Amino acid sequence: MRWWREFRNPTLKCERLGHSMKARSYQGYEKSTDRWCVAYSVRGKMLFCSRCGIVQSRTVDDRHAIHSLTLDRFYDDRLHEKGFVEL
Secondary structure: OHHHHHHHHHHHHHHHHHOEEEEEEEEEEOOOOOOOOEEEEEEEEEEEEEOOOEEEEEEEEEEEEEEEOOOOOOHHHHHHHHHEEEO
């Protein structure tokens, strides 16, 4: 029955075998700490586990300041809560 528990909860398999890391590129908006811009447009790469989805590391390749940004309410709330929105 171990396979059923691991099928329903993939983190158990990651604990037993270790994470299966894969690289993926991403694009999104990052909350700004600077008072001169609203947000940053960010492109980069992330390492994540293909089984459980845990993000291990994020590297930023390109970052541009955005002075005016209009988002849906869902994305705007997520940007203020987490500080990052992936598109």
